[in-house]
Amino acid sequence: xxxxxxxxxxxxxxxxxxxxxxxxxxxxxxxxxxxxxxxxxxxxxxxxxxxxxxxxxxxxxxxxxxxxxxxxxxxxxxxxxxxxxxxxxxxxxxxxxxxxxxxxxxxxxxxxxxxxxxxxxxxxxxxxxxxxxxxxxxxxxxxxxxxxxxxxxxxxxxxxxxxxxxxxxxxxxxxxxxxxxxxxxxxxxxxxxxxxxxxxxxxxxxxxxxxxxxxxxxxxxxxxxxxxxxxxxxxxxxxxxxxxxxxxxxxxxxxxxxxxxxxxxxxxxxxxxxxxxxxxxxxxxxxxxxxxxxxxxxxxxxxxxxxxxxxxxxxxxxxxxxxxxxxxxxxxxxxxxxxxxxxxxxxxxxxxxxxxxxxxxxxxxxxxxxxxxxxxxxxxxxxxxxxxxxxxxxxxxxxxxxxxxxxxxxxxxxxxxxxxxxxxxxxxxxxxxxxxxxxxxxxxxxxxxxxxxxxxxxxxxxxxxxxxxxxxxxxxxxxxxxx
DNA sequence: AAGTGACCTGG
DNA sequence: CAGGTCACT
Numbered sequence: 001x002x003x004x005x006x007x008x009x010x011x012x013x014x015x016x017x018x019x020x021x022x023x024x025x026x027x028x029x030x031x032x033x034x035x036x037x038x039x040x041x042x043x044x045x046x047x048x049x050x051x052x053x054x055x056x057x058x059x060x061x062x063x064x065x066x067x068x069x070x071x072x073x074x075x076x077x078x079x080x081x082x083x084x085x086x087x088x089x090x091x092x093x094x095x096x097x098x099x100x101x102x103x104x105x106x107x108x109x110x111x112x113x114x115x116x117x118x119x120x121x122x123x124x125x126x127x128x129x130x131x132x133x134x135x136x137x138x139x140x141x142x143x144x145x146x147x148x149x150x151x152x153x154x155x156x157x158x159x160x161x162x163x164x165x166x167x168x169x170x171x172x173x174x175x176x177x178x179x180x181x182x183x184x185x186x187x188x189x190x191x192x193x194x195x196x197x198x199x200x201x202x203x204x205x206x207x208x209x210x211x212x213x214x215x216x217x218x219x220x221x222x223x224x225x226x227x228x229x230x231x232x233x234x235x236x237x238x239x240x241x242x243x244x245x246x247x248x249x250x251x252x253x254x255x256x257x258x259x260x261x262x263x264x265x266x267x268x269x270x271x272x273x274x275x276x277x278x279x280x281x282x283x284x285x286x287x288x289x290x291x292x293x294x295x296x297x298x299x300x301x302x303x304x305x306x307x308x309x310x311x312x313x314x315x316x317x318x319x320x321x322x323x324x325x326x327x328x329x330x331x332x333x334x335x336x337x338x339x340x341x342x343x344x345x346x347x348x349x350x351x352x353x354x355x356x357x358x359x360x361x362x363x364x365x366x367x368x369x370x371x372x373x374x375x376x377x378x379x380x381x382x383x384x385x386x387x388x389x390x391x392x393x394x395x396x397x398x399x400x401x402x403x404x405x406x407x408x409x410x411x412x413x414x415x416x417x418x419x420x421x422x423x424x425x426x427x428x429x430x431x432x433x434x435x436x437x438x439x440x441x442x443x444x445x446x447x448x449x450x451x452x453x454x455x456x457x458x459x460x461x462x463x464x465x466x467x468x469x470x471x472x473x474x475x476x477x478x479x480x481x482x483x
Numbered sequence: 484a485a486g487t488g489a490c491c492t493g494g
Numbered sequence: 495c496a497g498g499t500c501a502c503t
Contacts, residue, residue: 021497281498284494288497335491340499379499400497423498424485451497 003222004051005229010240012233013262014047020452022266022389024276024289025296025314029307037296038232039269041225042304042311052233056225058304058311232267237442239264246439246446252410253439253446256453263449270357270390271348272314274375277382278340285455287333294332295320295341320345340377347375357390365393380428388444397435397447399428406450407431 018026018034029035035044035057042058230236239262247254272292279291292314299315320341329338348356360368368391372383384398397403404423407416413434416427439446 277497278499280496282490282496283492283498284496287493330491333492336489336499337491377499381498385497398497402497422486426484455497 002046002053002055003226004048004053005226005235006050007047007052007235008050008262009047010243010261011235012047012052012239012264013260014045014052016260016452016456017263017266018045020263020448020455021285022448023268024279024285024292025272027309027311029309033307035306035309035311037303037311037313038228040303040313041228042306043225043229044306045229052229054226054229057306059225234264234267237264237445239445242442242445243449246449249440250438250446253450256450260449260453260456263452265389265394265445265448267392268390269314270360270386271317273390274344274357274372274378274382274386275314275320275341277385278344278375278377279334279337280385281337281340281377281379281382283337291332291334291337294334298328298332299325317345317348321349337377343376344378361391365396368393380425384432388448394442394444395436395440396444397432398444399423399431402451402454403431403447406454407434410450 014034015032018036023036026034026036029044033044033046035042037043041056044055044057046053243257243261247257275295276288276292279295280288283291296312296314297310299319300312301315302310302312304311325345326338326342329341334341353359360371363371365387368387369380369383372378372386373380378386381398381400384396387393388396388398399407401423404416404420404427407413408418408420411434413431416431420427435447436443
């Protein structure tokens with residue numbers, strides 16, 4: 001079952017966005033369909049002319065695994081009657097929901113590794129959204145529809161399995177609270193409910209009196225997952241308006257923008273993003289992707305399989321603190337970054353409070369950089385990437401060799417010429433400030449468009465006149481030892 | 484404050 | 495040489 005969010009290429013260009021070096025974990029699980037884990041949920045995405053298409057193909061597996069794995073979290077909500085047994089019991093029951101033709105058969109909770117076309121057969125014939133979110137002021141319409149066929153533009157769609165929401169899992173709730181609490185994100189009535197810790201069982205009773213339970217839960221459930229996407233892709237930000245602003249401020253951007261619409265900043269998980277960009281140092285995008293995937297594969301949790309591709313959660317920091325992790329990562333080809341990863345994981349897990357990285361979202365940019373660069377293997381550039389892509393610092397322009405080359409080639413910045421040798425902190429600041437002055441408070445977003453355009457320039461037209469410019473690097477910073 | 488080399492690996 | 499960082503000069 002696919003749903004769609006009405007969006008154009010100007011709002012989001014899915015394929016380019018997912019492959020332009022922001023996130024390293026999206027996989028094309030079948031032609032034109034991209035899958036990844038967002039907040040412990042497996043999502044599959046696709047795009048048609050006028051909509052972003054999405055589904056959650058592994059949701060059944062997720063719920064079962066999460067609930068059986070996280071009893072301690074369930075315990076936190078003691079007011080919500082009982083715990084695992086009852087929830088699982090509800091899962092295990094076969095539901096027949098009358099007019100909705102929902103048939104749901106859950107098999108064993110521990111065999112999700114093996115079954116490809118498993119017993120979680122769920123058919124939902126109809127599952128309309130409520131219209132209650134029409135108050136949203138998001139510049140893009142978020143009115144959604146469900147569909148059984150995403151449209152003619154898509155080929156070879158996977159047979160998506162779907163379930164209605166049999167129960168709210170507590171683990172998911174806490175996750176949602178984090179997301180919904182963003183100041184910049186318009187909250188729906190539902191999220192407000194979640195914020196105030198509702199009694200789900202009671203809510204269920206109330207609702208079942210007025211509506212078919214299948215309808216209600218399915219619609220609510222879809223909204224929650226859709227909201228994850230709205231948050232992840234920051235769909236509340238009007239990209240077209242920004243493109244116009246940047247174009248009027250910068251002729252060069254104007255030239256680029258027509259060929260590269262729909263490039264926005266994804267709001268990624270800080271932990272995953274931090275480790276991913278630690279891997280990025282002095283490295284190719286293809287190898288970065290491989291390394292991030294290995295971290296998930298070897299130290300994360302398998303959440304499901306989409307068209308033969310296994311998908312894993314990114315490991316929590318504590319999973320990367322073991323005594324043998326560094327040597328293992330070396331064997332896996334991480335090189336000197338193995339030490340950085342373990343060092344960072346240890347500090348994060350043992351010397352920082354729970355949710356530390358997420359808490360930086362509410363701190364000013366300078367403080368974010370100060371804190372992030374305390375981690376081993378994290379310099380200014382990596383810290384900037386995390387700040388921009390995970391900590392809501394939309395103005396940050398991460399200056400790397402690529403951006404330096406763009407600055408030299410396409411812009412006139414005093415002191416930045418083809419003779420520029422090293423990317424010193426002072427130069428970093430100067431270039432960053434130049435783009436912030438040029439583009440405004442979403443300068444980091446604009447920079448990503450330039451960056452994506454440059455990547456494409458190199459991948460599309462192979463033989464680029466690569467003037468063998470002496471690639472400048474090097475920089476320095478206060479000492480930071482592994483301890 | 485700015486400059487150097489080393490650091491892992493593989494496309 | 496690749497979307498750097500670290501330790502020293």
